[in-house]
Amino acid sequence: MKIIVVSKRHGSTRSFTLGGWTRALLSACIVGIPVGAATFAVSYLTNESSDVMTADSAVAWNDSLEEQKVDVEQARNLAEKKVAAITLRVAELQARLVRLDALGERLTKMAKLDNGEFDFSSAPALGGPEQNLDESSYAPPDFQLVLEQLGQQIEDRQQQLNTLEALMAKRKLQNDVFLAGRPIKKGWMSSRYGRRSDPFNGRIAWHAGVDFAGKDGADIVAVAAGVVTWSGERYGYGELVEVNHGNGFKTRYAHCKSNLVKVGDVVKKGQIVALMGSSGRSTGPHVHFEVYKNGRTVDPSAYIHRTNR
Numbered sequence: 001m002k003i004i005v006v007s008k009r010h011g012s013t014r015s016f017t018l019g020g021w022t023r024a025l026l027s028a029c030i031v032g033i034p035v036g037a038a039t040f041a042v043s044y045l046t047n048e049s050s051d052v053m054t055a056d057s058a059v060a061w062n063d064s065l066e067e068q069k070v071d072v073e074q075a076r077n078l079a080e081k082k083v084a085a086i087t088l089r090v091a092e093l094q095a096r097l098v099r100l101d102a103l104g105e106r107l108t109k110m111a112k113l114d115n116g117e118f119d120f121s122s123a124p125a126l127g128g129p130e131q132n133l134d135e136s137s138y139a140p141p142d143f144q145l146v147l148e149q150l151g152q153q154i155e156d157r158q159q160q161l162n163t164l165e166a167l168m169a170k171r172k173l174q175n176d177v178f179l180a181g182r183p184i185k186k187g188w189m190s191s192r193y194g195r196r197s198d199p200f201n202g203r204i205a206w207h208a209g210v211d212f213a214g215k216d217g218a219d220i221v222a223v224a225a226g227v228v229t230w231s232g233e234r235y236g237y238g239e240l241v242e243v244n245h246g247n248g249f250k251t252r253y254a255h256c257k258s259n260l261v262k263v264g265d266v267v268k269k270g271q272i273v274a275l276m277g278s279s280g281r282s283t284g285p286h287v288h289f290e291v292y293k294n295g296r297t298v299d300p301s302a303y304i305h306r307t308n309r
Contacts, residue, residue: 186214191207219275228262
C-alpha cells in the first residue's frame, strides 16, 4: 500500500509504502476507535439509568402516587359535599318561591284584581332585541354567591308581601266593621229616628231607631261584622239580635220572626242574622234597627246612607 503526502506550503510530495502488518494495524485503529466510543457511551448511559431507578427512588414514587390519590379523593369528597349543599339550597329556594306564588295569589284575590292580570302559575313574559356584549372581559360569577344573593332577595320580597298582606287584611277588617248600608235586602223605611206619634196610643214618643217594612220572612242582614251579644226575646223588641262591632259600636235588629244566629257567633258584613217578622210591640212585618255609639243611640240614617270604604 502506497501513501502520498502533498505539502500545501511548498508544493512538494512524499510517498510512503506500507507493508502488510502495517496496513492491518492501521485498519484496526480506524475501525476500533468508533466502536470503542459507542461501547463506552452505551455502558455509561446504562450505569446512569441504574443509578436513577434505585429501590429508594421507586419507593418515593409510590409514596408520591399514594399522596396524589389521597388528594384526589379528598377533592372528590369536597366537590360532592358542595354539590349536595347547592342542591339543598336550590330546593329551599324553590320551596320559598312556591310560598311566594301562593301569597301572591291570595293578595290578587284580596285586591280583587282582574283574572290573568297577575298569573303566578306561569313565568312572567320577557322580550326585547338582543345585543352582543364583549365577552373578553366577562368573568363568570361565583355560583354559591349568586344563590345567596337570590335567597336574600326572595326573603326580602317575602317580608314585603307579608307586610302588604297584613295591611290589606287590616284594611279589609276595617271595611268589614265599618257600619254602612241597610239591614234589609228588600223593603222601605216606614219610620225615622226621633220624635213621633206612638202607633198604639197616639202620644208623642221617642223612637230610638228606624223601621224598615217588608215582606214577612224577608232577610235581615248585619250592616257590619261583629260578635252576637244577644239573640232572643226582649221586652218591647220581641225577638232581638244584638251585634257588637267594636270601637264602641253595636246594632240591634228587632221584631224578628226568627233569629238565625246565637250569642257568641261571629257574623260577617251582609250575613243574614234573622228573618223579618212582627214579634213584640209591632203593628206588622218590619225590622226595628238601632245603632249605639258608646252606649247611646244615634240616628242610623247617617250610617245607612254612607258608602262602604
